[in-house]
Amino acid sequence: MRNWRAATLTSSTATLAARLGRGVSALYARARLLGLSEPGSPPYSGWEDAQLRAGYAKGVPVAQIASLIGRPFAGVISRASALGLRHACQPDDWSDAEINRALELAATGARYVAIAEVLVAEGFPARNSRSLVQRLRKLGYGRGWGRPWIAEEDALLRHAYATGASLTPLRERLGRTPHSIRWRAEALGLRGSHVRRDGFRQGPVWTAEEEARLRADYGKVPTRQIAEALGRGVRAVLYHANHMGLVHGFMRAFSADEDRAIRNAWTYGVSMVDVAQALARDPAVIGKHATRLGCRFNDPARPTRGPKTRRANRPPVTLHSLLALDTAVPAGVDLPIAA
Secondary structure, X not given: OHHHHHHHHHOOHHHHHHHHOOOHHHHHHHXXXXXXXXXOOOOOOHHHHHHHHHHHHHOOOHHHHHHHHOOOXXXXXXXXXXXXXXXXXXXXXXOXXXXXXXXXXXXXOOOHHXXXXXXXXXXXXXXXXXXXXXXXXXXXXXXXHHOOOXXXXXXXXXXXXXXXXXXXXXXXXXXXXXHHXXXXXXXXXXXXXXXXXXXXXXXXXXXXXXXHHHHHHEOOEOHHHHHHHHOOOHHHHHHHHHHOOOOOHHHOOOXXXXXXXXXXXXXXXXXXXXXXXXXXXXXXXXXXXXXXXXXXXXXXXXXXXXOOOOOOOOOOXXXXXXXXXXXXXXXXXXXXXXX
């Protein structure tokens, strides 16, 4: 420890990180835990300035340059400004031809990344999409939430909802985000009128047999297995279960008997996994609820009178056997977990 503290006073962070096989951010975090701090940033060396110049000239991301030389992100930007450096992704000011071409491409609804690529292909300076967005916004151009809806767009949106058409082509045509489309539909009071009652996004229409199986298995069988058996996606199963008003078994409220079973399991050293199987719940749910009851299964001070995991020759743990623990197991006796 003493050598580690001494090394921080004589070596740069990048050098020390390479010596210890750690990341620069990890060293900063550990130094804060140890109460180590520097009175001020050390002066930039010639090697660091050379890395800055080369990185800025080649367009290397500033965050990557900062990680390489072991300097904070803001410090690198400040040093580059003091040296008069300009990043390759921030070339000289925009020309009138470049601005007009960017606005022309933006009017087609193309993505900003695609616009930047087209500009480069046409011989204009290479810029990143963030620089392009900032420039277009200064010119008063915006998309989505920043651009007011016009009557023609509202008419197209009403027609899509009235005919049950997919909104994806309309979204691409208008250059709007899904959130913008949803917000405008709610503002206009639009509701879908699809011929298929489940809507075009939900895949095949759910049959009565599929819904009966979902109602019987939901919360008892893993959702991924239900989805595979029905030939649907996990998200589709979750959405339709919610539409049917089904509540997952792992989300149901804990009863008084379950609370008592959890306390007994913690007191007599029963594994949390066994408790989860006995109560048909997820172990993570059991652990969180047990913490609320003051029973931390991962606490080193937890009683260890019984086995932490069920041995192969023991019967499975049940709710009945957990409830019987506080009356059937004397102190100092091994756990006879019985079905």
